[in-house]
Amino acid sequence: MGRTPKWRRVDFIPQVTYFRPYGTPPKILEEICLSIEEAEAIRLRDIEQLEQEQCAQRMKISRPTFHRLLGSARGKVADALLNGKAIRIGGGNFEMAMRRFRCPSGHEWDVPFEVMITTPPQFCPTCNAPNITPIQPPGFGWGRGGWGRQRRGRDGW
Secondary structure, three states, rough: OOOOOOOHHHHHOOOOOOOOOOOHHHHHHHHHEEEEEHHHHHHHHHHHHOOOOHHHHHHHHHHHHHHHHHHHHHHHHHHHHHHOEEEEEEEOOOOEEEEEEEEEEEEEEEEEEHHHHHOOOOOOOOOOOOEEEEEOOOOOOOOOOOOOOOOOOOOOO
């Protein structure tokens, strides 16, 4: 039995999470599933043009793990582009860099990644209310483990 996967820190969730080739009928279209952390790896390395060591530090993973993640992501994107497949972005083992919470009284506060992976909040820091909820960003669904913290199932979702 393998060890439990570590959560990867993600700063950005794309607004558009599905791409498909123009003119291909949906019935015959194959899909490639790109996880949120794979999309983050591409964003950090190819858009922000950070070195791999810096990218790994930002995601709170080792450099070899980042290298594998980036290689997997680039391979999937290349397969989709060259073979006319759709790309769906979603799922994975990640936690947002900063998660916002709200209590029933309306108080809101942010909790950083480093705190979320060790001791997620149970009560409102202002009024001590126990029924707190994470605030979901627009256009982003709830995963198996809650918003921003999702585990991939056996089929990749």
